[in-house]
Amino acid sequence: MSETGIGAAVRRKEDRRFLTGRGTYVDDINRPNQTWAVIVRSPHAHARIKSIDTSAATAAPGVVAVFTGADMQVGGLPCGWQIHNKDGSPMLEPPHPPLVSDKVRHVGDQVAVVIAETRSQARDAAELVAVDYEMLPAVIDMREAIKGGSLVHDDVPNNTCYDWELGDKAATDEAFAKAAHVTKIDIVNNRLIPNAMEPRAALGEYDAASGDYTLYTTSQNPHVIRLLMGAFVLQIPEHKLRVYAPDVGGGFGSKIFHYAEEAIVTWSAGKLARPVKWVADRSESFQVDAHGRDHVTHAELALDKDGKFLGLKVSTLANMGAYLSTFASSVPTYLYATLLAGVYTTPAVYAEVRAVFTNTGPVDAYRGAGRPEASYLIERLVDRAARETGISQIDIRRRNFIPAEAFPYQTPVALQYDSGDYNATLDEALKRADFDGFAARKAEAAKRGKVRGIGFSTYVEACGIAPSAVAGALGARAGLYESAEIRVHPTGSVTVFTGSHSHGQGHETTFAQIVSEQLGIPFDNVDISHGDTSKVQFGMGTYGSRSLAVGGEAIIRACNKIIDKAKKIAAHVLEASEADIEFKDGQFTVAGTDKKMAFGDVALTAYVPHNFPHETLEPGLDETAFFDPLNFTFPAGCHICEVEVDPDTGVVEVANFTAVDDVGRVINPLIVEGQIHGGVAQGVGQALLEGCVYDADGQLLTGSYMDYCMPRADDLPSINAGTTTTLCKHNTLGVKGCGEVGAIGSPPAVINAVVDALSELGVTDVPMPATPQRVWQAIQAAKTAAAAE
């Protein structure tokens, strides 16, 4: 292995730029004659707009224009995935205009845009826009919403977007009929606010001479934004619309979606023939960046007398918020229920999911998207089943694991796992966590007045999203391949154009390692270009841990095309048959001879083709590949958490955290470990700290860091992260993806540890986030119940 090739812990080359303040983010970009936009947002969760008076704002100093929904008559923001109801009818898709005219449906809903010479002037004027609201009752709780008392959208009965099912209901009922034991759970997967470090921003520009539009935006998938906004909202064809997402400071899913502000600044720039810039302030980020999770679920697990799982029944309410965001509909269906078999051989699974509109901000994919909801449900249920049956947490899992020799394994909920070894990850995690020493650590903690617990999570997820054929059959309105272009320059250096987008993942390093290894050229001779639709041929972007498994494979395939072409050139120059040319370590050799040619010489010859046989050999060395995977990838792992609870205050401290993940082949272990650390931090955040709270009127109570608790360094122990490896069977690299596993595997491990710690006090359940108050209340409730017996 070279120092910069596949498997090397190369330090991220982009970090020097970021750490020295030389990144270029959207907010760093300013265009000549630029104006500033401020969005007038609804202060109410639900109200009819009786009138909007923009006259005072229009007359305010520096104001260039004020637009309302009446002015901006464009298409609605589209939803990219159509889900069908149990009866086969399509889901209900109410209109989602960038600026609303009829009524506001959540706090922060867009009512008007004020555009002025400066941001301060736009802010001042925005306060002068007078909106006359007629208040309507807000519906916040999903369990109330499905009763249909107050409707978020007048033509969506019972606020139900869809009522969907997956799995064999009859077979599952049969499994329950013969069960020796049934374990039940009612569980809430708490709503989260994404909190990327960089707030969203958008800058629209219009060139009146060419008719070309440019949108600079904080996006994880600029080509997708170009397609959605161009085709569905503003009717601008692709060749007249450039979307550029430069350095982006974190997304976690929240920057996948096409947002109203992108359309507003682009449309306004066209109307005014001046650049229009909008930058979210942090309060706006809290309100209108799509939130994550928010499920309410009842589930039951049927077991036989030996603790083997026979069947699983799941009924979930999934909050969509007030409008369908870009991929919202797919998250609680095909990214959730398809994972409900988990790592277990459960033969029968049936899930039903109702997606519900409420007067809250839109909810969509957030790191893990559906899979954390599935893993949390399964692993909490398995933990409880172990407690109820008296089987150990480890044994109940081993008894039900899909065995290593059973792959490829077809689950009863559509997916076919290609590879894995769940006992191996569990074994490695038990060793790393020093499971044998837990009893001594628990006894020592007790001397300090702390109750210590240990919790397990053995999860699987599906990422590397996705085979287009499968996605299409399930209702996706887009393909999910990726593209790469390798442009070899005359002196042998290489620019890689990838449709993946890096917003923290380190693609500039990882992808350069792959190309360096594949082409046998120095790491520093490879540059990665992404994010600009005017440079990159096409792309579906970065989410669902797909960059390496899909985007990386496209790069490999483009490299292979380069090698094939280069062999033709080498064969010509070396006067050999193409079939006799071998390529290794950057050298083209004629088999069985000492005749050879370096990669750089081939490149130069490609661009100086003085004696090429032009009818059979084209000049140049530049190749493009599109790759559409045959299957999802299936990372899996075991997370073990130890917590100490202060029973007097309810404070939970994460004492140890061990994460052993099988992410397939590791290209850069440093980056993988960083991804695991970040994912675990977010998972611990969900388990213990983070919870989005609206009051009954739909006001966001957790609208700032004063009330929304993000994990900080001192909330986390030093994470003990390791990997085991089974290779993915359907990409050349054997990679599976590591971006989301930390957030998928960790929450149930944390909560199971808290429940384990408190079990000696009679506690059987603690909701997420397990804040000190909630833990204390759970202890008090258990004491009260014990006293009553």
Place this chain on the structure above:
Amino acid sequence: MYEFEYHRPGTVADASAAVKSAADGRILAGGMTLLPTLKQRLASPSDLVDLADIAELKGISVAGNEVVIGAMTRHAEVAASADVQSKIPALAQLASHIGDPQVRNRGTLGGSIANNDPAADYPAACLALAATIRTNEREISADDFFTGLFETALSDGEIVTAVSFPVPDKAAYMKFANPASRYALVGVFVAKTGGDVRVAVTGAGSDGVFRVSEMESALAGNFSADAIAGIAVPADGLNADIHASAEYRAHLIGVMARRAVQAAG
């Protein structure tokens, strides 16, 4: 932020005059509450009078059995002061846990107590240590200074110049931090000076910082955690929010008070 006139006087007298003559003037100390409020357009004062250049408001001194801290002394300076650490270590410890490093290097003692945020730490120290608040006009006992939520005895144009803390025999502060903001959800400062014990609670009271007389008299007789183990603070009149109910806060007052007594030794 809305526009305002900015003043940076060199003396307390000039500062006081500037505030009094403004239509709606505000004094700017460390700005840890005021500046975010302005940025969010939640306040629109006509004038800001910045105390940063007034040398007489800065510094820490020991005079007899008192530690005197200038109003514009930063939390980090109080935390690092050898005088405070040796005379009233509980006060240095309190200062070292306010906010984060940025806040501790900008926020000031005078700004904190003049703002009297119900979840701030310093008001508990002032009340428990029976401090005297010095202003440009008079001296006010801590018992009279904190009058309600964000309310103090300060009159218009009156500026805190220093706080004088009597040195106690024993003292300790225990804070239970709000997990999100890390302000005090409940903070209890216990101080024993001669036969006098004072227990002051911040973060919990719906009227701001308050004393727990039942605990004080129990501890005056027997300064031990056991002495207050049976004393339940009623939940009535305590704050309730998404982070902590009044009942939970009442419970935490007991836990933090016992831990403070143990820590005081």
